[in-house]
Amino acid sequence: MDSVTQITLGAAVSVAVMGKRVPVWQSALWGAAAGTTPDLDVVVDFGDAILNMTRHRAESHALLFLTIASPVFAGLAAWLGKRPDLFKRWLLAFWLVFMTHVTVDYLTVYGTQLLQPFTDYPFGRGSIFIIDPLYTLPLLIGLFACLMSKSEKRFRFNTIGLTISSIYLIWGLGAQQYVESVARQSLPTTVSSESDILVTPSPLNSILWRVVATSPTHYYEGWYSLLDEEPVVYWTEHDRGATLIAKHSDHPGIASIQAFSHGFFRMRELDGDVYITDLRMGFEPAYFFNFNMGKPDENGSLDLERPSIQQGNRPNLETGLPWLWQRLTGQTTEPPPQS
Template structure:
């Protein structure tokens, strides 16, 4: 999730666990610090754009390593504030702050390597978008109330924010399952045989869902809103570059993106350059993670540093479309 959300979650968890045992501002402050720490790995340069993407949310998001970090951070905080008697409570609070960060991240589609060093599998439920105000706002309101109200009433507001945001995550999974059932039924009714199906929310909401279905030669994209009057989905097919993918299957960065995206990727060639695109984040024709791997004939791909070639949607057309489509208006997506 975005940095503001992780700060709000960390602060809310810190305040909830520490209560009035220490000043609320201390719990909120260190909760925010702990909620930010895992994402500092974004500043590490691993050498190229592909590695920077696939090694983000790795060790710094692993439950094992964060659990080992928690007592050291708790010792530091309790010493800074002269509260050695609260060491165990700070330990519990900061452990929960640290591990709720990757547990929230795993609800997005990106991929979070929770179980390092035992496995580097990138887990991702994909039921919430990376920025969702309906999740974040209750947390912010609760923390602000806890800081401003000098009574247990503020703590109740904070607890309510955590409960509401957690219930929203539960709702997102239920909504995702509903959209998945509709997508599978639509594919079956239209006689479309696919190998894999991806169902993720459109930006900032959990009413509109983006659907990606993979075949050996193409990928199909569609959208479904929970408010659609008809469950029939319009699927648009695009070439996934199956022949190119097979030709360059041993290319180290093609293979890495193929694994990290769980097979939701395409390979293309433009002006003699080989491109590999993660199809999970973005929508046609704009994708966040589109990598230029250099001259296609360079099979090993080691003589060229991969470059990120992100494409952003036209906000002037994308946002009005998103708003209308979210409420069930069957308008085609902007291209």
């Protein structure tokens, strides 16, 4: 999730656990700091755009390493607060802050390597968009009310915010399951009914969902709003670059994207350069994680020493946001062109 959400969630969880044992501002500050700590791995530059992508949410988001880090944070908080008797309570608070951080990250589509160092498999459910105000605002309002109130019952505000946001996460999981069932009933004939399909919410909401299915040679994009009159997904077909995939499948960077995206990727050749694109984030034809792998040599091989370069682009908000609203409300209009 985005930084604001993780900071707010960390603070809210810490306040809920510590209660009246320490000043509310203190537990909120510690929780906010711990809530954003796992995401500091973004400052590390691995010298390659694909590595920067696939190494984010790796060791810093591993259940084992975060569990090990929890007593370190707890000891520091207890020592600085001169309350060694609260070490166990701080330990519970920090552990829950870390666990809720990686839980909501797992529910996004990006991929979170929860079981490092045993496996680098990127777990990702994709039931909530990386920025969703309907999840964040209840947390933020509840926490703010708790911090500002002088009432003895101030902690109820924080609890209500956590409860509403948690219910929203459950709603997203249920909506995703329903949309997947609709999508599977209208799969293209070239896609196996046993194939994995990608079902993710569109930006800032959980009403309009984007669906992607793949065959060996093509990928298919469809949209479904929970407000649509008919339970049908209409698909657009796009070439996946099967020849390029077969030709360069042994390239480490391409193999990494294939694994990290769970197979939801495409390859293209433009102006002599080979590109690989993660199809999970963005929508046709604008994708954020689009990587230039360079020009093949005279033998048709890519330079293994050349770093990949990210050349993605975001959707045009001027045309994209009005279309998202129209499609969300059940109007079956074609996605706007992206320039």
